[in-house]
Amino acid sequence: MSSVILLDYGAGNVQSVFNAFRALDCQVKVSRDPLDIESASHVVLPGVGAFEHCARALSRRGFLGPLQREVLEKGKPFLGICVGLQILARFGMEFGRHEGLGWIEGVTERLDSSLSNLRLPHMGWNEVEIRTSEPLFRGIDAGTAFYFVHSYHLLAEEQAAISSTCDYGQMVTASIQKDNLFGVQFHPEKSQSAGIRLLRNFIEVN
């Protein structure tokens, strides 16, 4: 039986993500205590907000050590949502240059807003082009739309790590996947059943 820890680092609403896992009848705990990472089977980093705030909060609240041990070394499945994905980059360029976790080679950069008719943030439902369907997109059709709200995205250098993209006048990284690391730019907890299905696929990993 999977048990999910939802890391609460003070960036907005984790309630929706919590509700989504509850709908899956999954054991889920919202926690500010880094030690709870040890007892969980799956780690989820949610959040809407600025890159730098996330990075600073993770460090200040003592999450970095346990994350390194439990996720990178012990291989616990990890899912970052929205800024939780962006933070995996080596650097982020929001409000200046800031260091991320560096778990994925790449930089989190602002979407190109110079293209005509395109407003930022990229907000709404957009169809996702799936490159790697297993395990996160299992049972999810090609071209399914998910709900996005963001102005930055992770430009991964490791092309193989990009598991899905979407088109917003430019190629946008919609999700990444590398071993036990998963990240989604969209909000599965706001993407109705496709999102719920994705979360279910995540908790079934390992």
Next chain:
Amino acid sequence: MLKVRVIPVLLLRNGIVVQSKGFRRYQALGNPLAMVRRLNVWTADELIYLDISPTAEYDVGRDDLRDRNRHSLTEIIQDISEVCFMPLTFGGRIRSIDGIRQRLAAGADKVTINTMAGEHPEFITEAARIFGSQCLVVSIDVKINERGLYEVMIGRGRVPTGKDPAAWAMAVEKHGAGEILLNSIDRDGSGKGYDLELIKKVCDCVNIPVIASGGVGHWEHLFEGIEQGGASAVAAANIFNYTEQSVYHAKNYLYERGANVREPTLIDDYLRDSSSVADPLLAVSRNPLNSRVKQPPEKTGVKS
């Protein structure tokens, strides 16, 4: 590409969903939770709840119903967000930063402010700074005044501001709003279609998304709002309230017409075979048409 959103708007008056006409006449429709369940299953893109209660009393009033009788707005929002796995915007009667915080904490993804923004534009900036622009929708209600000009109204359509909607929209954007919900008071409840000239005027002068609202009586009106108005999202209240599967029919119509909307699905397939789903709502019936279609009333042959 990014899709145009189709958004049902539900008006809450003291805990009951109501229908309005011209912002003045109200008719009760039902329990907010029951309505959101219908709309979630039938894949609306987003949901907007507007609290138009004149007082702070929230009482669904029926203890015999499956849903607990909820007495506070916070509780109503919490209940809705537990079953609502799509973006949820909550608005109406928001007068403070704390009011925004409470609604977001209860489960709303975005809030919409109107009168407060009109009276104190700096409130928009403060809210955007604290919660982020993406959480902040500013509602702009517009009426055509005696001089035949568009005028922004506040106080639930009762108080004229002397502001031109396009100019106000630009100001609102500058202050940090993430989105605009544009309502035509004259068209509200009329079923005559959106005020396309108004929508286009506002869409053309801002870079943030504009949600069109007020006047939809036919799916074609939604299409016009997209193609002629240039709206990023098309909202409607009344038209979605009566028919079963109405959002599905609307999207199907738009999709067939070639509008840039999400491909419509009647039910969400992905959870169909999920045995691990707790809420029976999500484990949707395998044959929705059998369970959802209203049967016509039987003729009893009795003379009235």
